[in-house]
Amino acid sequence: MGVPLNDLNRTTEPLYAELLAAMDQVMRSGRWISGPAVDVFEKEFADSLGVRCAVGVSSGTDALLAVLMGLNIAPGDEVITTPFTFIATAEVIFRMGARPVFVDIEPGSFNIDPNAVFDAVTSRTKLILPVHLFGRCADMTRLLQIGETSGVPVVEDSAQSVFAKDESGRMAGTMGIAGCFSFFPAKNLGAMGDAGGIVTNDVSLDKKLRSIRVHGSVARYAHDRVGGNFRLDSLQAAILSVKLPYLSEWTRQRRDNGARYREYFAAANLEDKVQLPLAGPGEDVVNQFTIRVPNRDTLRAYLSSVGIETAVYYPTPLHLQPCFVSLGYQRGEFPVAEKAAEEVLALPVFPGITAAEQTEVVEQIAAFFREQNP
Numbered sequence: 001m002g003v004p005l006n007d008l009n010r011t012t013e014p015l016y017a018e019l020l021a022a023m024d025q026v027m028r029s030g031r032w033i034s035g036p037a038v039d040v041f042e043k044e045f046a047d048s049l050g051v052r053c054a055v056g057v058s059s060g061t062d063a064l065l066a067v068l069m070g071l072n073i074a075p076g077d078e079v080i081t082t083p084f085t086f087i088a089t090a091e092v093i094f095r096m097g098a099r100p101v102f103v104d105i106e107p108g109s110f111n112i113d114p115n116a117v118f119d120a121v122t123s124r125t126k127l128i129l130p131v132h133l134f135g136r137c138a139d140m141t142r143l144l145q146i147g148e149t150s151g152v153p154v155v156e157d158s159a160q161s162v163f164a165k166d167e168s169g170r171m172a173g174t175m176g177i178a179g180c181f182s183f184f185p186a187k188n189l190g191a192m193g194d195a196g197g198i199v200t201n202d203v204s205l206d207k208k209l210r211s212i213r214v215h216g217s218v219a220r221y222a223h224d225r226v227g228g229n230f231r232l233d234s235l236q237a238a239i240l241s242v243k244l245p246y247l248s249e250w251t252r253q254r255r256d257n258g259a260r261y262r263e264y265f266a267a268a269n270l271e272d273k274v275q276l277p278l279a280g281p282g283e284d285v286v287n288q289f290t291i292r293v294p295n296r297d298t299l300r301a302y303l304s305s306v307g308i309e310t311a312v313y314y315p316t317p318l319h320l321q322p323c324f325v326s327l328g329y330q331r332g333e334f335p336v337a338e339k340a341a342e343e344v345l346a347l348p349v350f351p352g353i354t355a356a357e358q359t360e361v362v363e364q365i366a367a368f369f370r371e372q373n374p
């Protein structure tokens with residue numbers, strides 16, 4: 001039996017009638033950019049997270065970029081972030097002419113190490129940009145403390161962690177000055193194309209972001225600042241409004257699927273061969289179920305040969321990416337991130353995956369290890 005890494009149709013198909021009705025309404029409205037569908041989604045998204053403001057934007061990348069523009073990040077500034085994330089997190093810092101200052105991650109959570117953040121703060125530090133990776137909150141209590149004592153704001157890259165909660169029950173994206181979300185189709189809350197969102201309780205930042213997403217304009221053809229075209233399409237907003245009420249149920253399924261893997265791996269006595277992701281102290285939303293194995297590439301090739309799709313997030317930490325050579329980082333500087341990059345393997349955990357499919361994944365992993373050590 002083959003098992004896909006993700007099958008978006010399993011959650012989308014039951015909503016076809018609702019989605020078509022919502023798209024039909026936008027089509028007939030003629031308001032295809034901005035307009036009521038965007039306003040409605042922004043209100044619903046803000047309410048679902050318990051924040052004052054939500055701004056719909058064109059992607060998670062543009063959410064980060066707009067926030068950095070809103071906070072006036074400039075050449076010469078330093079932004080502390082993790083090297084173990086998707087390129088967008090550091091790319092936006094670089095695009096502002098600022099320097100991404102990478103620090104290592106914690107081995108268990110894959111999230112940025114607050115001790116390393118503390119050590120990296122300098123007089124040029126203008127922002128701390130943690131990522132809540134794979135659906136688990138970074139240690140925001142400590143990061144916010146460091147931010148406060150050094151007078152530096154914290155922006156959360158919550159692209160992978162919508163509805164995740166930290167140990168105090170605070171929602172990902174709502175703890176720092178702003179939280180950035182991606183609604184890329186494969187995310188826990190996905191549109192049918194590119195889309196993103198920013199949340200904040202800071203009303204003046206919200207106002208700035210609304211201007212930045214439309215070329216820095218305050219009124220038609222009056223531009224207070226340089227912005228961009230970071231608008232959220234009305235069709236995507238309408239689609240997100242249909243899907244948002246189901247997000248809690250999909251999140252529950254992801255968490256159950258993660259728990260089921262733990263049970264199956266324990267039953268198969270694989271725990272000494274496979275390191276399972278450490279559950280966080282809060283509520284993880286299991287965007288990925290990332291195991292660690294020393295012989296990752298061989299295992300991955302075997303699983304692929306029996307029809308099981310997996311993924312490697314991320315094979316190269318960002319300090320070793322060719323696009324960042326000018327930053328001068330060397331291999332060996334962030335050993336925890338570098339080792340994770342060699343060992344991580346994400347297993348299928350999407351809502352709608354069946355128990356039989358998860359059994360197959362674990363059985364095939366067991367078969368691989370039996371073949372290796374007969």
Ligand SMILES: Cc1ncc(COP(=O)(O)O)c(C=O)c1O
Nearest residue numbers: 059060061086088159182183184
């Ligand atoms: C951690 C992280 N940050 C930022 C992004 C960028 O989001 P988008 O693909 O919507 O631009 C992603 C999406 O893959 C992500 O995983």
